[in-house]
Amino acid sequence: MSAKPVPSLKDRFSLGLQAPICLTWELTYACNLSCVHCLSSSGRRDPDELSTAEAKAVIDEMAAMQIFYVNIGGGEPLLRPDFFELVDHAVASGVGVKFSTNGSRLTPERAERLAATDYVDVQISIDGADAVTNDAVRGEGSFDTAIGAMENLAAAGFGEFKISVVMTRHNIPQLDQFQAIADRFGAQLRLTRLRPSGRGADTWHELHPTAEQQRELYQWLLARPNTLTGDSFFHLSALGDPLEGLNLCGAGRVVCLIDPVGDVYACPFVIHDEFKAGNVRDDGGFSRVWLDSEVFAALREPQSAGACTSCGSYDACQGGCMAAKFFTGLPLDGPDPECVLGHADEALASVKVPVLLRPTTTVDHSARRPVSLSRR
Amino acid sequence: MTAPAIAGGVDFDLEAAWGLNAQVALRDEEFGALAYHYGTRRLVFLKSRLLVDLVRALDDHDSAAAALVSLVEPSEFHRYAAALATLVPSEIIHER
DSSP, X not given: OOSSOOOOHHHHHHTOOSSOSEEEEEOOSBOSOOOTTOXXXXXXXXXXXXXXXHHHHHHHHHHXXXXXXXXXXXXXXXXXXXXXXXXXXHHHTTOEEEEEEOSTTOOHHHHHHHHXXXXXXXXXXXXXXXXHHHHHHHOTTHHHHHHHHHHHHHHTTOOSOEEEEEEOTTTGGGHHHHHHHXXXXXXXXXXXXXXXXXXXXXXXXXXXXOHHHHHHHHHHHHHOTTSBOTTTTGGGGGGSSOOSSOOSOOBTTTEEEXXXXXXXXXXXXXXXXXXXXXXXXXTTHHHHHHHHOHHHHHHHSOOOOGGGTTOTTHHHHTTOOHHHHHXXXXXXXXXXXXXXXXXXXXXXXXXXXXXXXXXXXXOOOBOOSSOOSOOO | OOHHHHHXXXXXXXXXXXXXXXXXXXXXETTEEEEEETTTTEEEEEOOHHHHHHHHXXXXXXXXXXXXXXXXXXXXXXXXXXXXXXXXXXXXXXXX
């Protein structure tokens, strides 16, 4: 072994990479659902969304940057008429596709088409293990629709798809039931953290898990290291042994987001001007944004632990999720609002910023109700 | 030095000819490289530039030992043989 200390992989990742490892691409803001915690405040298509040709050019750039796969979401990506054209282009270019869907447009024919395509993974979202729990968050009928889509994938012989669940106060008691649904379809369970982003800013305070539920979730995940989490719960690692994954905030370092109009943000949970690094339509395209943007350069600087400096668990949780802090009005160099040691409780209770002035998304495509007159 | 002596307890056949799996793509990074296996869809980190060079050199040599000798200081043989061995279960490299 060489004598000089070798920086850990985690330290090296913090300084950034030639290209993201985990790139999320929201293809459209159009969605037929209006989930109360939607990260991207989706609903209506934006007239400025990337055209088919522009989207293909982005895929070509991903291929050139050796981005091995892209996580496609939305909105509901299947609402884009060119969805399969883009998937085929990506796969043919060596860019694998993992996409998230509410299942409403996943017909038997489309399930067969997906089953026949290499390098495509499908994630179907449910947020409750029964219709009552799920539909309260995702809208009436959405549970049955999602289960129907799972049945279509199974019947088409798609193989192991993923069932994606955002953990809330109401569905944490259903962890074993979610696993049973996954087992029934031979699917893999993917659990992710509720973030106060997008429309989630309005609902997080009522929906986020209690401290006791966080401990329950941590134990459940520790016992099932094969559960996918997208590295979502690293703030829980302060409870003891680290969970599977890199256990760091990858925003702008390992992770980033391209939104439907081509804007590039540090991560899928911070669709806000403060974290916008550029646009894929700018000179130099996506790779220049990734390599040269000032927003990303700042994130790749060593970060201050701030109020967490004196906490013995900082190495384990790294202060938690930047987006969760930002959208709850907490300082970015302090504890996560869901700090498992309770270090944010006081700050959270005394956030001086009135609710209406807390940062909310600067991009809102929520369907307006009731239906109003023309847009301008 | 014979190959088994180089191997020094590492469970890896240094006399065999090895190569990069055709389903694997390498992306160079400052720390080494990312290796992505399109078949298993798993991402593996190669944590040094020298290991990346070694993995790329496997296809040009009749044995893993020959590739090691061409690139690696003798004092590091064991370490890099062990690093190669870790890439076998994930199917990043395979016997030709």
